[in-house]
Each structure stands twice: as structure tokens, then as C-alpha cells.
Amino acid sequence: MSDPRHDKTVENQKAEASKAEATDRAGDQLPNPYQDPQMGLSTHGDALADYQPSTHPAAEVEHAVEAHQPISLTGAEIVWATLEGEGVREVFGYPGGAILPVYDALRKFPIKHILVRHEQGATHMADGYARASGRVGVAIATSGPGATNMVTGLATAMLDSIPIVCITGQVSSKVLGSDAFQEVDITGVTLPITKHNYLVTKAEDIAPVLREAFAVAQAGRPGPVLVDITKDAQQATASFDFAAAAPAARRPHPMLSASYDSITDAATLIRAAKRPVILSGHGVIKAKATEQVLTLSERLQIPVATTLLGLGGYPASHPLALGMMGMHGESWVNDAIQKSDLLIACGMRFDDRVTGTLATYAPHAKKIHIEIDPAEINKNVKADVALIGDLREVLELLLPHIYQSNAPAESAWLREINESKGESAVRDIRNLPDLGHLYAAHVMHDLWRVTEGNAIVATDVGQHQMWEAQYYRHEHPRTLITSGGLGTMGFALPAGIGAKVACPDREVWVIAGDGGFQMTACELSTIAQEQLDINIAVINNGYLGMVRQWQEFFYEKNYASSPILSPDFVKLAEAHGIAGATVRSRSEVDAAMTQARTTRGPFLINFLVEKEESVYPMIPAGAALHEMIRRPAAGPDPMLESSEDL
Amino acid sequence: MLHTFVALVEDKPGVLSRVSLLFRRLNVNIYSLSVGRSERVGTSRMTIIAEASATASHRIAASLYKLENVISVEDVGEQATVNRELALIKVAATPQTRSHIFELVEVFRARIVDLAKESLMIELTGVESKIEGLIQVLEESGDEVLEVARTGRMVMRRGKHGSRVLGAMRLADAGDAPREPGTLDEGEPTEHRFND
The missing domain is CATH 3.30.70.260 (ACT domain)
Structure with missing residues (x-):
């Protein structure tokens, strides 16, 4: 299997062929599995036989947003009119008693509603939507269990700073606090896992609160916001004036201005550094600062290491790109950080998965921390210079102080890093033969090659997530959608749906393990109902792979409750009217991927991969960054590990 | 700290x-x-x-x-700040045992705000050490402290002062x-x- 840049012509032909096919079917609906007699899906009479995927209905309440004078609407109508005014075109939700007035008003507004199968899915879809597009994702649920099902999705968005707005119905204000049917104090429950939340009990408060919620979700360091609206507020009538409901201008943060002195201090450190490394985080993507980070790195030939959530923020094929840092980062990346004399941290928060033990983290390096959230400064790693503010703006201030390097194209520092790569390459699974095995890492590498790195990839959590991060090389921002901070299994499938809804013209791949896939597999039904063209790769090793790996390394191979029995995923897909294929060897990978890419509509590939393979290198939790467990070097059977290697 | x-x-x-x-x-x-x-x-x-x-x-x-x-x-x-706390202290006291409490209240510049047959209530403002001091003195003199309610410390930064004044206040604080x-x-x- 070779590098795609070496067989460009073949790949180009394939891409052109698929492009031509895409043009052929433009405007053509995907098949409705419920209308296909061969699918034999139970439709319970004709309820879904005529079903068309959700569309954007024509606006019935005309000019509710543009009206420059107040008009009278119900609270439920105000919810949709405000969402429309905020530019929302799609929402993900699940109806129920306390939110029914809102659902009743939906048909009057040009907003598409995607019915999910579980409210957790709605939050992850809104999350994937936001990550793929940069716009605010919206999820809707009823009170009580509908609202509590959103908790995991809110926490996922909170930990990764994703702007979503969740709207929940609530029992009528008269019975608040009385343990009424399906009542739960959701603003209380979600207090620590939302950026902010609101309880709305009056129709006239809905527009101003929702507009403020959108502003809060996006401002500064983004995050999830929950708006809980009582049923009586949805039913009451109030005057609606979109413009007048605009939130007050946000007060500028008193610390959100990098002073001239700190900018010049940072520039002095950067110019004097002999072994600098840029740490490129999620903030690079959020602040759209790729250009600025590129300029900074290229001017002084500074190598760039990336966090998991930062992948795509700096092009992976760039000669200065080192790759992912941290627990499963390549050895040269972590070694470069440990040997560095200056870390320039851009929009990242020195998470424990990135630093290993703090006592020995980058001991020789001074640290410049550019970060929008002042609470992150000195939280884990003490900054020598802290530049607080929007990353892009701060870098724009900093760049005039950084001049083009006169140093030779390849400095001693870059040469040292590049030389250390050679030693790693012999352990790199890409350079190892498969000997008839199917390795997940090979699958990731092949997917990157087949898609030319241009797909949006939503990954779940665990081994496949790390292999994807190592072997799928992301060139562009917002092409990797993954739960980093919370590590939420079951995230990939709904997040991938959200990404596809946000970017219908992009190729979307969902990659999930056999464990995580089953946590939210019910959303296959959503894909079928909405007829979304999503490709799904289940990396099936019969284990909760990362748990098994930890048990192998740290619990004497006591595989307690990590072997997992799964259904036949291809048959499961088939039951939803989704085509699929099972892949057992490397020779079948390309064909299956091509079939998935050329099949109209969703496609699931069940990759039966090596059962007891581990992600290398690995830094044990709490160890120093250079104390890593390495992949055993090539031997007679390169994949067999021996205890000497641990 | x-x-x-x-x-x-x-x-x-x-x-x-x-x-x-x-x-x-x-x-x-x-x-x-x-x-x-x-x-x-x-x-x-x-x-x-x-x-x-x-x-x-x-x-x-x-x-x-x-x-x-x-x-x-x-x-x-x-x-440099001004720190104050308000305390209400109810002490067991009969008409026969009241008088020495009046003296203590005078020393601490506190006030009696309620006087009943078996108890009286003291209102006191000041820094925490002053409030602790009065409670301790009451206990040491054998008076039963029945109830204490305190507001917790309120703090306000002082206005602009010259450096010598500030220095002196820091020592006092x-x-x-x-x-x-x-x-x-x-x-x-x-x-x-x-x-x-």
C-alpha cells in the first residue's frame, strides 16, 4: 500500500469518476427504504410509505423576523421565529408532552426537524453539526427524561467547548417544584455541565433569552447553553420583535487584551529560542487561526505538534507538522516537546492526556500560553508569558514582531527531530506487512488514501479513535469530529449525522468500535428515515479494545468484562434498509471502501480486525512524556508483542 | 491562606x-x-x-x-480594606445577673437590643476577632451563650489614600x-x- 501522492493518477481518475456520478444524480432523491418492497421493512401500514425526508417547509408566519414592528405570536411560535432569525435551518429533536406546543408550531417555519431515536443522539448531532460547520447546533427535547437524556451530550460539548443550544420543555410554571409528571429540575441538573442555562416561564422572555443563549454559546470560549421553557410560556401569547430582543453588547473581558509589553516579551522569547515547538490546539480551528499559525511556524521554521482536537488546524502534510502529541503521540513529537526550550501553546489547555505527569513536562522549556480563557492560564502548566485573547487577534499582534528567519532551511533542531523519526518508522505499522491479518491502523491509513484526506471523519472513543488520529492525516480544519475531553463512547454515529446535515455536500465517514457503536446504534434508523448518505466503518475486534489494552498493560491481562458480543452489524444495517459489507482481510479493504463511496445512500462496513492489537506508542497515565510504551520492533512476526517491549 | x-x-x-x-x-x-x-x-x-x-x-x-x-x-x-461583621448574640441572663453583661457590652461598644426575663440580646459590629472576643469573655464569665447569628465578613476597599496612610493601615489590618x-x-x- 503506497502513499497516495505516488499514485495520484489512479486516485484522480477515481475521484473524477465519482464526481461525474455525483453530478448525474444531482437533484435525484436517495431511495426511500420504506418504499422499496424488496427491503420488506415493516411500516405499520402506510404511515411511512409516503414518507419523504424532512425538508425546509415554506414559511407560513411571514416575515416574523423581518417585521420591524412587534407582532403577536404564541411562545411556541416565538421559539421558531427566534431560531429562524438566528439563522437556524436544521434542528435535532424528539417531541413529548411538555414541548408539544413548540412541535405544533413547527410546520409554520422554514426549519427542518430531524427526528432522533434518543435525546442523547440529538445533542451529539447538534454537537457534530457545530463542529463541522462552526455554526450553533440546536437540539430539542421534552421535560423530564427527555431533558436528562441530554446530559451526556451537554457534558461532551462543555468539555470540548462546542456551541450548542438545547431547548427543553418544562411543566407549567404553576406546578414547578411539585414533582409533576415528567418534571425534573434540568437547570439544576445541568448547572455544572453548561456554560449557562435559563428557565423561562413567560412567553415575552423567550425571544430575549434565546437570543442571549446564542450569544453566550458563541462568545469567548464557546460552550453549550440550555433553555428550559415551561409549557404555559409556550402556550401564552406575547409580542415578538426580533430586533428588539437582541442581547446587550457583551462586556469585554478585562483580561482579554494582550498588552504590548507581553507581546514583545513573547516575541523576544520566540526570537531567542533554539529549540521551539508550537503546540496547536482546538483554539486554532475555533479562532480560524490556521493562516496565522502557518505564518508563525514558517517564518522561523518552528515545528508544530497538534492536540487531538487540534488535528486539521495545521495541515498534516506540511513539512513542519510533527503530528499528534500526548498519550498516543508519536515518539518524536513527545521527545521534541521534552527537549524543547520554548513551547508556544496556541489555543490549548495542557490536558493531562497531553502533558503526562506535570512534574517532568517539558522541563527545559519556557512557555508562552495564548488562550482565550483566563481560567486556563497557570491551571496545569505555569506560563512564562500569558497572552489572553482571541488566538487569531493575538497572533496578528505578535506576527509583526517576528521576522523571516535567516537560519538555514533546515536548522539543527529540525534535523535532530527528523533524525529521530527514522527510528520510529521501523516500528510504524504502516511500514509493517499485514501477513494476512487485518489491522485497524491499516484500515485508517487506507481510508485516508482512498478519500485523499478530504472526508469529514467522525470518530468514537477508544483504540480506533487513536489510530484514526495517527493514520488519517487531516489537512483542513473541521474534518475530524471526535469527543476529546469527555471521551464519550457512542458519539460518532450521531455526530456524523450532525456533520452530514450541516455539510450535505461533503463525504462523511463515521468510524466506531464495536462497543461504542452499540451505544447509539439506534440512530441508524434516523439515517434511514432521513436518507442520509453517510459511510460507516465499524472497527470490530470483539473487545472493548482500549479497556482491553489497559488490562493487558496494567492489569496483568485480566480481561474483565472487556470481551463483547455484537450482532452482525451488516444484518443490523440491512434491517434498517442500509447496505453493508464485511471485510476480513486487507485485500478487501479498497473494494469495500469504493463500494461505500459509490453507493447511493448510507453504507456500513464491518471490519473484522485483529482482536488483541494495541495502540502504540502509549504513555501510561501519570507517567512522564518520554516514558512511553513502544510498539515492538519488527521481528519474525512484527505484530506479536513480547514482554520485553513493555 | x-x-x-x-x-x-x-x-x-x-x-x-x-x-x-x-x-x-x-x-x-x-x-x-x-x-x-x-x-x-x-x-x-x-x-x-x-x-x-x-x-x-x-x-x-x-x-x-x-x-x-x-x-x-x-x-x-x-x-487596604475595611472589614466588618455584624453579630447578634443571645445570652441567658436574669435581672439579677444582667449588670456585669452591661459592663462588657460597654467595653466592646456593643448594644443591647432585646431584654427578656431570662435572656438578653447583644448587637455587635466589628472585625471577627472582636466578635470572637466578646463571645469568649461572656463564656469565661459564666454566662450561657444561647444563640449566635453572624453575617459573615463584608469587605470594601478603602478609598484613595497616601502611601504613608496606607502603610499604617496595613499594619493595623x-x-x-x-x-x-x-x-x-x-x-x-x-x-x-x-x-x-
């Missing part, structure tokens, strides 16, 4: 729980907390005293400021504040002001 955070917050339901949740999450014990309306309509001023290292105190102040309902936060730290005049970690700044 003890840190004093003075926060101007919106006067809305749930704001107190948002603020206290933040301390709970960081596993920081709140030593005292007092809330009341401020000079701005629709806002309250909170004085929160908590035990925290200098680094943690920076995080607390920055995290407090991240709350949507918090308008401004200040860790008044080593600045060091004597009556309960905090240890401990040294600061790694030269961390102790003042964190988040004002709009």
Missing part, C-alpha cells in the same frame, strides 16, 4: 447556587459568605472568604468571572484579620480584578 473575593452579581434566582457550585467543584471550603443588594439596581454584592493557594485563587477569580451572572470580581487580597500573613507562592500576584 484565606482569600477575600468581592463579586458584583446579578440579583436573579439561582445566582448564589452558581457561585457556590464553583467552590464546591474545586473542593474549596467557603469560610464565610455574605450577600446583599449593592448600589446598582438589580445587582447584589457578595463577599466570599475561602481558603485557597495563590494559584487556586487566580482560578477561582477567573472562573467566577466566567459565570454569566457575575459582573465583576475582585480578590481584594493584600489591599494585619492585626485584626484572621488570615495568616503567609508568604505568596512563587511571586504570584494576589490581586485579580475582573471589573467591567
Whole structure:
């Protein structure tokens, strides 16, 4: 299997062929599995036989947003009119008693509603939507269990700073606090896992609160916001004036201005550094600062290491790109950080998965921390210079102080890093033969090659997530959608749906393990109902792979409750009217991927991969960054590990 | 060391729980907390005293400021401030045993605000050490303290003073504040002001 840049012509032909096919079917609906007699899906009479995927209905309440004078609407109508005014075109939700007035008003507004199968899915879809597009994702649920099902999705968005707005119905204000049917104090429950939340009990408060919620979700360091609206507020009538409901201008943060002195201090450190490394985080993507980070790195030939959530923020094929840092980062990346004399941290928060033990983290390096959230400064790693503010703006201030390097194209520092790569390459699974095995890492590498790195990839959590991060090389921002901070299994499938809804013209791949896939597999039904063209790769090793790996390394191979029995995923897909294929060897990978890419509509590939393979290198939790467990070097059977290697 | 955070917050339901949740999450014990309306309509001023290292105190102040309902936060730290607390103290006293309590109240510049057959109530303002002092003296003189209610410390920064005045006040403050005049970690700044 070779590098795609070496067989460009073949790949180009394939891409052109698929492009031509895409043009052929433009405007053509995907098949409705419920209308296909061969699918034999139970439709319970004709309820879904005529079903068309959700569309954007024509606006019935005309000019509710543009009206420059107040008009009278119900609270439920105000919810949709405000969402429309905020530019929302799609929402993900699940109806129920306390939110029914809102659902009743939906048909009057040009907003598409995607019915999910579980409210957790709605939050992850809104999350994937936001990550793929940069716009605010919206999820809707009823009170009580509908609202509590959103908790995991809110926490996922909170930990990764994703702007979503969740709207929940609530029992009528008269019975608040009385343990009424399906009542739960959701603003209380979600207090620590939302950026902010609101309880709305009056129709006239809905527009101003929702507009403020959108502003809060996006401002500064983004995050999830929950708006809980009582049923009586949805039913009451109030005057609606979109413009007048605009939130007050946000007060500028008193610390959100990098002073001239700190900018010049940072520039002095950067110019004097002999072994600098840029740490490129999620903030690079959020602040759209790729250009600025590129300029900074290229001017002084500074190598760039990336966090998991930062992948795509700096092009992976760039000669200065080192790759992912941290627990499963390549050895040269972590070694470069440990040997560095200056870390320039851009929009990242020195998470424990990135630093290993703090006592020995980058001991020789001074640290410049550019970060929008002042609470992150000195939280884990003490900054020598802290530049607080929007990353892009701060870098724009900093760049005039950084001049083009006169140093030779390849400095001693870059040469040292590049030389250390050679030693790693012999352990790199890409350079190892498969000997008839199917390795997940090979699958990731092949997917990157087949898609030319241009797909949006939503990954779940665990081994496949790390292999994807190592072997799928992301060139562009917002092409990797993954739960980093919370590590939420079951995230990939709904997040991938959200990404596809946000970017219908992009190729979307969902990659999930056999464990995580089953946590939210019910959303296959959503894909079928909405007829979304999503490709799904289940990396099936019969284990909760990362748990098994930890048990192998740290619990004497006591595989307690990590072997997992799964259904036949291809048959499961088939039951939803989704085509699929099972892949057992490397020779079948390309064909299956091509079939998935050329099949109209969703496609699931069940990759039966090596059962007891581990992600290398690995830094044990709490160890120093250079104390890593390495992949055993090539031997007679390169994949067999021996205890000497641990 | 003890840190004093003075926060101007919106006067809305749930704001107190948002603020206290933040301390709970960081596993920081709140030593005292007092809330009341401020000079701005629709806002309250909170004085929160908590035990925290200098680094943690920076995080607390920055995290407090991240709350949507918090308008401004200040860790008044080593600045010149006026600290006061109000206490109501109910003491068991009969008409026969009252008179020596009147003398104590006089010495502490407190007031008697309720007088009943078997008890009396003392109102006292001052720094914590003064309130602790009166309670201790009452107990030492054999009076049974039935009930104590205290507001917790309220803190306000002093106005602009000349450096000599400030220096003198710092010396005076060091004597009556309960905090240890401990040294600061790694030269961390102790003042964190988040004002709009």
C-alpha cells in the first residue's frame, strides 16, 4: 500500500469518476427504504410509505423576523421565529408532552426537524453539526427524561467547548417544584455541565433569552447553553420583535487584551529560542487561526505538534507538522516537546492526556500560553508569558514582531527531530506487512488514501479513535469530529449525522468500535428515515479494545468484562434498509471502501480486525512524556508483542 | 491562606447556587459568605472568604468571572480594606445577673437590643476577632451563650489614600484579620480584578 501522492493518477481518475456520478444524480432523491418492497421493512401500514425526508417547509408566519414592528405570536411560535432569525435551518429533536406546543408550531417555519431515536443522539448531532460547520447546533427535547437524556451530550460539548443550544420543555410554571409528571429540575441538573442555562416561564422572555443563549454559546470560549421553557410560556401569547430582543453588547473581558509589553516579551522569547515547538490546539480551528499559525511556524521554521482536537488546524502534510502529541503521540513529537526550550501553546489547555505527569513536562522549556480563557492560564502548566485573547487577534499582534528567519532551511533542531523519526518508522505499522491479518491502523491509513484526506471523519472513543488520529492525516480544519475531553463512547454515529446535515455536500465517514457503536446504534434508523448518505466503518475486534489494552498493560491481562458480543452489524444495517459489507482481510479493504463511496445512500462496513492489537506508542497515565510504551520492533512476526517491549 | 473575593452579581434566582457550585467543584471550603443588594439596581454584592493557594485563587477569580451572572470580581487580597461583621448574640441572663453583661457590652461598644426575663440580646459590629472576643469573655464569665447569628465578613476597599496612610493601615489590618500573613507562592500576584 503506497502513499497516495505516488499514485495520484489512479486516485484522480477515481475521484473524477465519482464526481461525474455525483453530478448525474444531482437533484435525484436517495431511495426511500420504506418504499422499496424488496427491503420488506415493516411500516405499520402506510404511515411511512409516503414518507419523504424532512425538508425546509415554506414559511407560513411571514416575515416574523423581518417585521420591524412587534407582532403577536404564541411562545411556541416565538421559539421558531427566534431560531429562524438566528439563522437556524436544521434542528435535532424528539417531541413529548411538555414541548408539544413548540412541535405544533413547527410546520409554520422554514426549519427542518430531524427526528432522533434518543435525546442523547440529538445533542451529539447538534454537537457534530457545530463542529463541522462552526455554526450553533440546536437540539430539542421534552421535560423530564427527555431533558436528562441530554446530559451526556451537554457534558461532551462543555468539555470540548462546542456551541450548542438545547431547548427543553418544562411543566407549567404553576406546578414547578411539585414533582409533576415528567418534571425534573434540568437547570439544576445541568448547572455544572453548561456554560449557562435559563428557565423561562413567560412567553415575552423567550425571544430575549434565546437570543442571549446564542450569544453566550458563541462568545469567548464557546460552550453549550440550555433553555428550559415551561409549557404555559409556550402556550401564552406575547409580542415578538426580533430586533428588539437582541442581547446587550457583551462586556469585554478585562483580561482579554494582550498588552504590548507581553507581546514583545513573547516575541523576544520566540526570537531567542533554539529549540521551539508550537503546540496547536482546538483554539486554532475555533479562532480560524490556521493562516496565522502557518505564518508563525514558517517564518522561523518552528515545528508544530497538534492536540487531538487540534488535528486539521495545521495541515498534516506540511513539512513542519510533527503530528499528534500526548498519550498516543508519536515518539518524536513527545521527545521534541521534552527537549524543547520554548513551547508556544496556541489555543490549548495542557490536558493531562497531553502533558503526562506535570512534574517532568517539558522541563527545559519556557512557555508562552495564548488562550482565550483566563481560567486556563497557570491551571496545569505555569506560563512564562500569558497572552489572553482571541488566538487569531493575538497572533496578528505578535506576527509583526517576528521576522523571516535567516537560519538555514533546515536548522539543527529540525534535523535532530527528523533524525529521530527514522527510528520510529521501523516500528510504524504502516511500514509493517499485514501477513494476512487485518489491522485497524491499516484500515485508517487506507481510508485516508482512498478519500485523499478530504472526508469529514467522525470518530468514537477508544483504540480506533487513536489510530484514526495517527493514520488519517487531516489537512483542513473541521474534518475530524471526535469527543476529546469527555471521551464519550457512542458519539460518532450521531455526530456524523450532525456533520452530514450541516455539510450535505461533503463525504462523511463515521468510524466506531464495536462497543461504542452499540451505544447509539439506534440512530441508524434516523439515517434511514432521513436518507442520509453517510459511510460507516465499524472497527470490530470483539473487545472493548482500549479497556482491553489497559488490562493487558496494567492489569496483568485480566480481561474483565472487556470481551463483547455484537450482532452482525451488516444484518443490523440491512434491517434498517442500509447496505453493508464485511471485510476480513486487507485485500478487501479498497473494494469495500469504493463500494461505500459509490453507493447511493448510507453504507456500513464491518471490519473484522485483529482482536488483541494495541495502540502504540502509549504513555501510561501519570507517567512522564518520554516514558512511553513502544510498539515492538519488527521481528519474525512484527505484530506479536513480547514482554520485553513493555 | 484565606482569600477575600468581592463579586458584583446579578440579583436573579439561582445566582448564589452558581457561585457556590464553583467552590464546591474545586473542593474549596467557603469560610464565610455574605450577600446583599449593592448600589446598582438589580445587582447584589457578595463577599466570599475561602481558603485557597495563590494559584487556586487566580482560578477561582477567573472562573467566577466566567459565570454569566457575575459582573465583576475582585480578590481584594493584600489591599487596604475595611472589614466588618455584624453579630447578634443571645445570652441567658436574669435581672439579677444582667449588670456585669452591661459592663462588657460597654467595653466592646456593643448594644443591647432585646431584654427578656431570662435572656438578653447583644448587637455587635466589628472585625471577627472582636466578635470572637466578646463571645469568649461572656463564656469565661459564666454566662450561657444561647444563640449566635453572624453575617459573615463584608469587605470594601478603602478609598484613595497616601502611601504613608496606607502603610499604617496595613499594619493595623494585619492585626485584626484572621488570615495568616503567609508568604505568596512563587511571586504570584494576589490581586485579580475582573471589573467591567
